[in-house]
Amino acid sequence: MTSRAALPLGQPRRALPPASPAATAVLTCILSAGPIARVGIARRTGLSQAAVTKAVTPLIDAGFVTFDGTRRGAAALGRPVTPIRAIPEAVRIIGIKVTESEIIGVTTDFDATIVDRERRRLPKHTVGQVARTVEIVTRALIKRLGPMQDRLVGVGVSVSGDIDTNAGRVRHSPLLGWHDVALRDLLEQRLSVPVRIDNDVHALTLAEQWFGVGGGKVDSFVVVTIGSGIGCGIYLNGDVVNGSFGVAGEIGHLPLADAGLVCTCGRTNCVETVASSDAILTTVRTATGRADLDMAAVVRLAHEGDPAAVGAFNRAASVIGSAIAAVVNLIGPRVAVIEGEAVNNFEVYDAELRKAFAANAFGAAAECQLRLRPHTFDAWARGAAVSVLRAFVGQEGP
Ligand SMILES: [Zn+2]
Incomplete structure (x- = not known):
């Protein structure tokens, strides 16, 4: 392919020193x-x-971590109490x-x-269009890496649905309408990078486990995402729950709604049938006869007390709560972080959701x-990068 030949990219050259379980920890x-x-590391890792x-020592020699000289005098470098930090630009x-309508990319350190x-906007979400x-x-992000291109260790891609990470396949994504797509191979052929x-959840x-609420301190938490889908990531007793079949935490498909509506997954009465952004939009558009309403307009209507909009949000919030x-009754997490694009309008969910939860x-x-986490779409893309980072460090997960 000519486009592949045009990519000014060598194979990634960045590799960690030979890993042992201790080095990974x-x-x-x-x-x-x-x-x-x-x-502190000794205390935490045992x-x-x-x-x-x-x-x-080999991580310092290879330029991945360093003594944090900004916190201690140079004379203290190397002492057991001198903090060690990762080198961001390593x-x-x-x-x-x-997403259904857009591809969102970030570069992280x-x-x-x-x-x-x-x-970039997606005119349609066919496999070919998404891959392109x-x-x-x-390519745009790689190009702007400039001389840092040889530090690129990989590209993470997150998709909603039933994903087989080891096989690199999207088994089923109701949101995209995909069945059994070998997405990893397709993209590696195009990009020539791992x-x-x-x-996505x-x-x-x-990302929450390493860089957010987890941070090595909270042993059990869940991440609930609300927006175009309703999902739940589970971190339990020190590990992310993947499920024996790669599926876990699909709270959007718990049969807790009673409207008899058919879900994108093909079943009826799933949480998403009344609580996804599309479900809320459809309900309010139908009730008001205004097919042109977007989510911002529906939120405005709810603030103005429009009964259709208020009712739609209350029903969604009650089912999500x-x-x-x-989930909390089943696994007893210490914290439930609520993220996702709908968090930006959380005031219209808040009271009813907490009432139903209580x-x-x-x-x-x-x-x-x-706990509410202010959300940007970039957070989803960053999550995909952290999935690569974990694999790079040797924490593949179960
Ligand atoms: Zn469903």
Whole structure:
């Protein structure tokens, strides 16, 4: 393909020193909890300080981590109490989120900080169109890496639905209408760089685990996403739950709605049939006879007290609150982070959602904190980058 030949990119050359389980644990600790001193790493990982030093030295020599000289005097460098941090520019990762209407891309550094962004509208979400647009977005980001191109370790692509990360396949994405698409191979052929695909909510949960509410301190949490789909990532007793078949936390498809509506997955009464953005839009458009309404207009109507809009949001919030209570009753997380594009309009969900949660959460499980996370679409793409970062570090997950 001529387009492939035009890509000014060598194969990624960045690789970690030979990994041992101890080195993986130490680097994970530095990334998620750093800057952190060897003494702290030893406490968190259960390794001896000598073992930590043995793992850290090759990482320092290879330029991935360093002593944090900004916090301590130079004379203290190398002492067990001198903090160690990741070197942000050591690594570059591209994360891509595929939505129904847009491809959103970001470049991150080794700390998962977003350093560049690119997005393109999708005229339609056929496999070919998505692959072409992902390629355009990725090439634009790679080009702007300039001399840092050799630090690119991979491209992560997150998609909603049932995703087989190991096989690189989208088994089923109701939102995109895809069945059994070998997306990873398709994109690797186009881009000539390693690609990792992941479920979007799963990837967002990985990012929360290392760089958000998890940070190595909260042992059980869930990430509930509300927007065009309703999803839930689960982090339980120190691990992200993937499910034996790669599917877990699909709260959008719990049969908690009672309107008898058919879901995008083919079943009836799923949470998403009344609580997804599309469901809310359809309900209000039908009730008002105004097919031109967009979500911003529907939110405005709700603030003005329009009964159709208020009713649609209340019903959505009630069903989502019940779904979160169901998860909390089953697994008892300490925190439920609520993210997703609908969080930007959360004032229209808030009271009813908390009411339904309180009414349905059982006993002490109700002490789970509901925390809102201000959301941008870039957060989804960053999640895809963190999925690559975890694999790069050697934390493939179960
Ligand atoms: Zn469903």
